[in-house]
Amino acid sequence: MIAGLVILFFIFAGLYTDVLWFDQLGFLSVLTTQWIATAVLFLIGFVAMAVPVWISIQIAYRKRPVYAKLNSQLDRYQQVIEPLRRLAMYGIPALLGLFAGVAAATRWQVVLMWLNRSEVGRKDPQFGFDISFYLFDLPFFQAVLGFASAVVLISALVVLATSYLYGSIRINGRDVIISKAARVQIAVTASVYLLLQAVSIWFDQYSTLTSEGSLITGASYTDVFATIPSRAILAGIAAVVALLFILTAVIGRWRLPIIGTALLIVSSLLIGSLYPWVVQRFQVDPSAKTLEKPYIEKNINLTRDAYDLADVEQIPYNATTTAEPGALRADATTTANIRILDPALVSDAFGQLEQFRQYYQFPSNLDVDRYMIDGKSQDTVVAVRDLNIDGLNAGNTWVNSKTVYTHGYGVVAAYGNQRSADGQPVFLESGIPTTGALGEFEPRIYFGETSPEYSIVGAPEGTDSIELDYPSGSDGAGQTYTTFSGDGGPKLDNPFKQLLYALKFQSEQIFLANAVNDESQILYDRDPVTRVQKVAPYLTLDSEAYPSVVDGRVKWIVDGYTTSANYPYSTAVSLSDAITDTETPPQPFALDSINYIRNSVKATVDAYSGEVTLYAWDDKEPLLRTWQKIFPSTVKPMSEMSGDLMSHVRYPADLFKVQRSILGQYHVTDPGSFYSKDDAWTSPNDPDSPASNPTLQPPYYLTMQMPGQETPSFSLYTTFQPDATGESSRNVLYGYLAVDADAGGTDGERADGYGKMRLLTLPKDGTVPGPGQVQNVFNADPDVSTELNLLRQGSSTVLNGNLLTLPVGGGLLYVQPVYVQSTGETSYPLLQKVLVAFGDQIAFEDTLDSALDVLFGGDSGATAGDTTVPVTETDTSTVSPTDGDPAAEPAPPATTTGDPATDAELKALLATANETLTEKQAALAAGDLAAFGVADEKLSETIAKMLALLGE
Known part of the structure; x- marks a missing residue:
């Protein structure tokens, strides 16, 4: 009894803390709607299973022959079961009802979507139904029919078992004797079971439009002229056999329904299987290209529509492979914006230059965004300085990890097209406290991708702050402290709540610690993707949330998709396979095989307060309209998006990856060519991925001007090469796909393009x-190899x-x-060279400008953007980075004053500095900390x- 109460209290603690979390965030209706829906469906499922099974057992038992003579074996069975009969008569239906209730409760989304369905406004080309029938109605009807069939089948089994056990069914030699009641x-x-099967077979006609065939997804010639008619016929036969069973109940003869059942089985083999095979083998296969043409066309049109590819503009591009002098003059703006900073490689550089303390960290792959700098859009590589509790090492106590180190600090942003003289990133926003070109904003990161499991923040007014804000201070102070003043989590304002959260996180300190007070808040579920997923469980979320400085706040932007696997005539794709590349590892999805996707929601998560805001990016999308009926007032209209936020919204990479995986085959719109598969494409593998495990090259964000565009725009692009399954593998380009990724910058209005x-x-x-050939x-180039070997000297990589x-x-x-x-522990990659290739010509120089001039004969006509600046220009911080080897140390400024004597002294000091750097590295390598300290001083x-x- 006590153990049961303890378990119930733990369950209550979990449920009530969920209520507190959703209520604080303003999405309590999302939780209660799910609870109500699952509870109602559980009850319906329980009753729908338990009651028919119970009634079946009761009828079979009450109508048993009282004086029937049983064999000795059945007598023994009855003697064993009789003491438990009453328990079994109620326990078996109840147990089956529990399983059925749980199964029904898991289908709450299917039921709510059917109850709140929205029309698509487009009809399927076979039956003429609105496509909403396939998205909402058909899944619901099939689920109900499947559940009802299971109930009737189980009821039939318990009737047979009960009737046999109590003598209503007896076996006498070769004869089976069945009582009238049985x-x-x-x-x-x-009869009821067969009627359900008749309806189910009838609905199976419509499932042909979403079934995957060897050639296309959807109804093919064989389906239309054989499979669909045969299912209609079989549904009619099943209904007739059901009536024959009713006739047996009246007249008592089993011959007719037995014959009818045998006819149904034979018909299913002949009409349902053999006939479609004959049509396919002897009629379709010899003339498939002609007969399948209209159905291939339907598949092409609806697949392109389902993946939002219907309006792709195809532009013939007779690409030259010869570099001509001045050829880039018309593309000067594009070349000036070429991003030479690789967000997948500069994380270590960010870490060494901007991490400052071991309890901060940057992600392994940084993000690409754009900001208006001096009136111009500038591509930037950005990251937040997030918290790394594991870096505390011995200081990772409960007090430190839960109440002191509660948040990260600041955004670090670097120019995408610039580098310092020695190859470091050039920061436009950096340091602690953060300074730079992004203006004033709230820099604290309480909600990030690596935030602790939970933190307890807040304190009464007038008390000392205990949360570490950042590791420097005024008037010589080594630390600056702060107190969280937002509304980011449930309040721990009474002992009962403290006890509940102590149970939730299995930590008695939450209940006992002095740091927990009436003003305390507990922050948890802090990853931005997790927060959005909880408040919008119907969305499939992009694998990458990215931070932007918006309206004076750091906000995570998360793309949300509505997906389905029930769009007629649309080819399915594995979502996890489509998005996997060298930058995105494989990951699971609740619905992985999809044939419809829309980026219907843009979500933001405030990095300080944790506030989640959902915006309807496509308010006409039928799935989103349905979910807005289910969860009203949870999604805001796009018109409420600020211009600043709109300027940072971008076309999502995961959606683009799915679209390119489809477009590799469905760029072909001619049914004949599609059938022949003579022009199938695929995305190339990343040339830097291992040969043993090649992965796709990811799409990249760039500011560029495509043919057909009047001005450059922030874009996302990918390339295509021939699919090896369509022809011998050739590493040449057949296609280049780009999408305008910039949403614009006006309040509530996105750019037309x-x-x-x-x-x-x-x-x-x-x-x-x-890419692989380049x-x-x-x-293989000998000059390049020579230079690379020089760069590798000293065990460099x-x-x-x-x-x-x-x-x-x-x-x-x-x-x-x-x-x-x-090779030093604190080293990081430095950008030293730039490769440029055009056709079969390559150049390998220190800067992009130089490489373009070499490649295009010294007259490229372009101004590249890889501006180099003195190393000291990148150091805007007030906190020094961790000491390390020369690759991680800022070099002394190389400059002159114009005074010969001063210049000579500067040169001498520069020589001394270089010599000291060498001594410092040698001391670090030898582990001589004393010598290291002397050299550092x-x-x-x-x-x-x-x-x-220099007068500085």
């Missing part, structure tokens, strides 16, 4: 090299950055930054003298 009950039950897709189709006999040429492709100069230009990293003194000479 005959009526069994016959009626069988947002989402516009342009597909450049290259000649099939062209020789434009693909990488091979790059690696050469790292290839992202290989970008741009449609400029009448052809396709490849640009790849090359990084060098030393000497270096600081030398730099101070240099700055004094």
Whole structure:
């Protein structure tokens, strides 16, 4: 009894804390709607199973022959069961009802979507139903029929068992004797079951439009002329057999329903299986290209519609492979915006230059965003300085990890097209406290991708702050402290709530600690994707949330998709397979195989307060309209989005990956060519992925001007090469797809061009090299190899950055930054070289400008954006980074004053600084901390003298 009460209290604690969490966030209706729906469906499922089973057992038992003579074996069975009979008569239906109730409760989304369905406004080409029938009605009807069939079948089994056990059914030699009452009950039950099967077979006609065939998804010629008619016929036969069972219940003869059942089985084999096979084998296969043409066309049109590819603009692009002088003059703006900073490689550089303390961290892959800097849109590589509790090591106590180290601090942003003189990122926002070009904003990151499981924040007014804000302070203070003042989590304002959360997180400290007071809040479920998923359980979320400074706040932007697997005539794709590439690992989805997707919701999560806001990005989308009826007032209209937020919304990468996986085959709109598969494409593998486990090259965000565009725009692009299954593998480009990814910058109004897709189709006999071929040429070039070997001296590692492709100069230009990293523990990659390729010509220089000039004969006509600045310009922080080897140390400024004597002294000091750097690295490698400290102090003194000479 006590144990049961304890278990119930634990369950209550979990449920009530959920109520507190959703209520604080303003989405309590989402939780209560789910609870009510699951509870109602559980009760319906329980009653729908338990009652028919109980009635079946009761009728079979009460109508048993009282004086029937049983064999000795059945007598023994009755003697064993009789003491438990009453328990079994109620327990078996109740147990089955529990299982059925749980199964029904899991289908709450299907039921609510059917009750609140919205029309699509487009009819399917076979039956003429609105497509909403397939999205909402058909799944619901099939679920109900499946459940009802299970109930009737189980009821029939318990009737047979009870009737046999109590003598209503007896076996006498070869004869089976059935009492009248048992005959009526069994016959009626069988009739109901067959009627359900008749209806189910009838609905199976419509399932052909979503079934996957060997050629297409949807009804093919064989389906239309054989499968669909045969299912209608079989449904009629099943209904007739059901009537024959009713007749048996009346007249007592089993011959007719037995014959009818045999006829149904034979018909299902002949009409349902053999006839479609004959049509396919002898009529369709010899003339498939002609007969399947209209159905292939339906598949093409509806697949493109389901994946929002109907309006892709195909542009023939006769790409040249010869670099001509001045060829890039018309593309100067594009080349000036080429991003040479690889967000997948500069995380370590961000960490060494901007992490400052071991309890901060940056993600392994950074994000690409854009900001208006000096009136111009600037592509940037951005990240938040998030919290890393594991970095506390021995200081990772409960008090520190839950009440002191509660949040990260600041946004770090670097120019995408700039680097310092020695290859470091050039920051436009950096330091602690944060300073830079992004203006004033709330820098604290209480809700991030690596935030602790939970933190307890807040304190009464007038008490000392205990939350560490950042590791520096005014008037010589080593730390600055703060108190959370937002509304980010449930309040722990009474002992009862404290006890509930102590149970939830299995920590008695929440109940006992002095740091917990009436003003305390507990912050948990802090990952932005997790928060959005909980308040919008119907959405499939993009794998990447990215931070932006919006309206004076740091906000995580999360893309949400409505998906379905029931769109007629649309080919399915595995969502997890489609988005997996070198930057996105495989991940599970609740609905992985989909054939319909829309980016219907843009969500934001405030990094300080944790506030979640959902915006209807596509308010006409039928699935979203249905969910808005289910969860009213939870999604705001797009008109409430600020212009600042709109300027940071971008076309989502995961959606683009799904679309490119479909477009590789469905760029072909001619049914004959589609059937022949003579023009199938695939996305190329990342040339830097291991040969043993190749993965797709990810799409990249770039600001560029596509053919057909009047001005450059922030875009997302990918390339296509021939599919090896369609022809021998050739690493040449056949297509280049780009989408306008910039939503615009006005309040509630997105740019007209947002989402516009342009597909450049290259000649099939062209020789434009693909990424793999370019990488091979790059690696095999003797001059390049010589320079790389020089860069590798001293056990340094050469790292290839992202290989970008741009449609400029009448052809396709490849640009790849090359990084060098030393072997020290605190080293990080430095951008040292840039590879440029155009056709079969390559250049390998220190800067992009130089590489373009070499490639295009010294007259490229372009101004590249890889501006180099002195290293000291990137250091805007007030906290020094962790000491390390020369690859991680800022180099002394190389400059002159114009005074010969001063210049000579500067050169001497510079030589001393370089010598000291060498001594410092040697001491670090030898583990001699004393010598390391002496060299570090000497270096600081030398730099101070240099700055004094410069008047700084």
